[in-house]
Amino acid sequence: MALTGETSTQLALRDPDIRLMLRVRDDDAEAFAELVELYHHRLVTVMHHLVGNAEEAEDLAQEVFLRVYRGRKKYHPKAKFSTWLYTIANNLALNILRTRQRKPTIPLNVRDSGPLGPRPAEQLVLDRHAQPEDRIQQQELAAVVKQALETLNERQRIAVVLNKFEDMNYAEIAEVMGLTTKAVKSLLSRARDNLRVVLQDYIHMNEPGQERKDEG
Amino acid sequence: MPLSEDEKSELVAYLDGELDDAATQAVEAKVATNPDARAELDALKQTWGMLDYLPKASPSPNFTNRTMERLSLEKVNAAKTQPMPGAPVPWRVGAIWTAAVLVASVGGYLATTHFWPASPTSDPIAPDSDLPIVQHLRLLEKWRQYENADDIKFVEKLTDPDLFGEDPT
Structure with a gap:
């Protein structure tokens, strides 16, 4: 959720995850590991419910975290960190679900196909x-x-x-x-x-x- | 009477706690007086509760380590593909080589044509320069006699046997 009227500093003071992400922006790998540890369970759960497969959910969650790292220099705290994280996850999940809709991979019974x-x-x-x-x-x-x-x-x-x-x-x-x-x-x-x-x-x-x- | 889309939307927003006070009171009043609205609200609430039956995800315990390993690998690959500082960029090296080959080809051609110009006799299929002499050999052999004649008609008359027949005397 966008928190209007607040400066980055105020946001960072309020949200410890933003403080972590700002350290990640400064190439702090340890801070990144902390963020992964904090959010991976929730993110894998969300991805699992979206794609319906535990293994694929882990791969996607991992990809989301890597995208967070790759995009770290562009990060500006305008909202809660989780909002930014799930925006990246949403984009990735939408691509996967749309691709799957075009090319279904779930095996079906012959009578159901x-x-x-x-x-x-x-x-x-x-x-x-x-x-x-x-x-x-x-x-x-x-x-x-x-x-x-x-x-x-x-x-x-x-x-x-x-x-x-x-x-x-x-x-x-x-x-x-x-x-x-x-x-x-x-x-x-x-x-x-x-x-x-x-x-x-x-x-x-x-x-x-x-x-x-x-x-x- | 079935509920409209807007009424259903208000019921869902009510369950999600997204309505302001006035809208909340309006929904509560409708539910209290309309059995269809009451049934719909209950069904929506229970359906939502059924999502708790979805299997719980349990990420592998080494998820964070694997992610960090993947990140390290990505960094190593990025470093490999990045050129050394001061090293020539691949496209620039190619362009330099192409220009060098072009200059060498043009220079070689110019030097060859300048220092070794093409000789007409050296060409085995060049036209034979003696051919006109051979074709007009008879004319050239009698050229000294023809020089004294004024025109060709006079020369033709000289071939008349009546002019140079045997002397009657």
């Missing part, structure tokens, strides 16, 4: 009729939610992941994605409505009696 095969959202609707209470365990429910997330377009997916897992508000998401706050509101509304439609018949599994056992 081709223009007449069901799309992921349609497949979920088909699965609903197979008495999910009896068949779907927690792990399978995770797969269903992952598949539901994949039915969103790349912008919706990024907005949802930043909102849900980075706890970013609309203004911060707008800054990262280069959109207006109003556009983010609309994007998230459509995304959550799509998720609601796709996951409608699985909602009862998320009721209080069915809370995840590994929580708490």
